[in-house]
Amino acid sequence: METAFGWKLSLPIITAPMFIVSGGDLVIEAVRSGFVGTFPSLNLRTTDELRRRLDEIREALADRPPESAVYGVNLVAHHSNPRLKADLEAVVAAKVPLVITSLGAVPEIAQAVQGYGGRILHDVINRRHAEKAAEAGVDGLILVSAGAGGHAGILNPFAFIAEVRRFFAGPLVMAGALSTGADIAAALAAGADFAYMGTRFIATREANAKEGYREMLVASGTDDIVYTSAVSGVAGNFLAPSLRQAGIDPGGLARTDRDAVKLELDPNTRKWRDLWSAGQGVAAITDSPSMAELAERLKSEFNAARQRLSVL
Template sequence: MAAPDRLSKFRERLELPLIAAPMFLVSGVDLVTAACTSGVIGSFPTVNCRSTEQLDDWISAIEQRTQAHADKSGRRAAPWCPNLIVHRSNARLADDLTVLLAHKPEIVITSVGSPEPVIKPLHDAGAMVLADVASIRHAERAAAAGADGLVLLTAGAGGQTGWLNPFSFARAVRKFYDGVIVLAGGISDGVALRAATALGCDLAYMGTKFIATEESLADPRYKAMVVSSSADDILLTKAFTGLQTNMLRPSIVAAGLDPDDLPERGAIDIGKDIDVGAREQRPKRWRDIWSAGHSASGVGGVVNVAELVQRTADEFRSAA
């Protein structure tokens, strides 16, 4: 019996079963638009916008550009997908949600907390809701809350990440969950993407390779560091965020810190007890200390998004 096509409503618009992952201070209008018009889902954290008003502007620009592409090519772009932080610490949650509801995105990813409070309004607006999860228990709770899909944060994903082996995690979740599964972590090429589908996943994230694209918001030094790094240069630490986070060791060294002698659990870069001038000079997480995943080993250079997607599609087809 053939597996169900959970992405049937988007299938003809997708070149690959892939999401250009939402990356803090990296994913912007140019990257999202280029991903969507190349045939992969383009996502971005809403907090990348400085304000709710800018969020409205970003989405309007993405809508206009993707529509212009459709008018010119005759083919609708892949969906654009905002990533909404649902934790109570996000002071803009209600306002950002209002903007999303007005624009009616086809897909929304929720992160850092239960998706339950936003599922009904998003469903009413016609959105498919995908929820980030980092453990079996998280997955069970998000499924029970009514999430249409689960993004499995596994060992090797860039930024704040999970810790489970992707093979074990995906197979365990598929045993009890029949919704959309997205594998996040270690997808460095089309062969890895093909493997994710063999595991029973419907989609996968690719993040680190999109950092090193011409359209990303990343600092040129950040892009160059991703290109020159390998999986051995990725450090899993709680020192910068209080949560398990994969960071680039060379960026930690460049900030004047010893990656092998870091304090524990969010002790760096808070800066609440120092004067403003000193705080401005301190290395900042995300701005100066950069994240990446194990798939840094698969980054060979800075390319444009269309080239990256085409290369990945060729690899994906050859691995069939």
């Protein structure tokens, strides 16, 4: 299908950038399955490694027309990221089709990306950030709503879309606990142009995730997700069993006032690598298929949802 930005995808899915999890295989297989594949630049240890990863992706997708070979890089646009300038230069040099910025919406980054014909999306969790990003001139907004994996917001996605539509006419991406083809249909029905999906893709064979992480996703439900700022300093959703596994009692952590709870981590325990993030979308995850199998399933679920609506 033809989506916003003139892309040709099998479904309007952007596989969300995930620290550690989004390796080269996940990105390439997502694109081969007809989705947009993305990764955070910081998954590569240096800007040189980022350049090499971009070359690998481009080569792997060289047989596809540009409108069906859409991949993207997530840049943390914040002064705490010393790699921002160099990584942006690498992205511009490679003419990466999609850039996703988080934390800061910077007009100069938007202009640099649009200057070579790329698209830029910015992820936001509330109206104020959405307004700032719209002013910065980004092409579209990712509305990271309640229940999302990683750093998540607390807004209901339907309310969030309605609010942003009052002042922003460009493409919108719905994010947060979208796991099935029916969820994608719901996002489109609510007025989104794309579904942004992270957690669902951790439980695929191509994800750079330990087997125990995949198994925990399959075994977990919404009760196992704790929303806390204690792990990374910013409120996000984490798998409570992974905290317990690292000797941390998740009981007292479900709070978001910054620095309210300091985690005493064992020196061998690392955030994200050992304390695993996932959103409430775990509720719908019951297996770890290959990307290709999952893509087929999402398509049939999406079509079944459309069918259900068409007979109303």
